[in-house]
Amino acid sequence: MSEGSGPSVAARDDLAGVVDLFEWLTREELSRAVSELAFKRRAEVDPDAIDAAIDAAVAEYALVRVPPEAVSTDEGAPEEAADPLAVGPAAFPSLPENAADLPHILDVPDRAVDRGTLSEAVHDRLSADAVSAMNEGDADRLETLVDVTYDVEAWTPVDASPIRERIVAELDGE
Incomplete structure (x- = not known):
């Protein structure tokens, strides 16, 4: 993620790229993914900065909240997906360095979103x-x-x- 007073467009697109790897992630899973990427870079993790970046991505439609009834996994509909997020219409998803390792690190089931x-x-x-x-x-x-x-x-x-x-x-x- 880039530095500065607020999250940049690149940061929002990186978040969208991470979500795009999975089809959808909960806010908590996305925060964990960003923390894992920071750890791999030996960088400090600032939970407030991660929250601010996610909030900015949602506000700018780079990420969008998904109605819980629209999400599923290869195991069926999740019992309760708290605040699921998907890539939004204003995103240009990009993968941050080491993001390709995230599916192995997070170990989440295959997922789908009802696009309609x-x-x-x-x-x-x-x-x-x-x-x-x-x-x-x-x-x-x-x-x-x-x-x-x-x-x-x-x-x-x-x-x-x-x-x-x-x-x-x-x-x-x-």
Whole structure:
């Protein structure tokens, strides 16, 4: 992960790359994976920095929360997957150094995500985030969300144009 005052785009894409190795990971598993990578690099592990990087990746749609009913393993649906995360529409997954060893280290079963359920959840979240940003008058967030509407459409077969049009109208003061 890169250094600085906040998580970088590269850090978010590295997180997405780690998640992509498994199809989905819980937040706890992702934190453990990042800690393992830091250990392999003989670097200090800062749990707060890992949490901040995950939060930033979720906020920017590089990682997305998966509805628990949309996740499964080769052993069936997990009894309880706390906060499962998958690669989101704004990610350009990249593998950090030594990440190829993570499937052996974490020893998790093969996993799958129901893409239809995930797409619907991401579309719903995008709509809710847009309404929230409009209510707060957060133009910077709205600019980010406009970009995400295009990412979502490229990522999955959903039409985000109504959300985009509402955001653009808000930004244009209409």
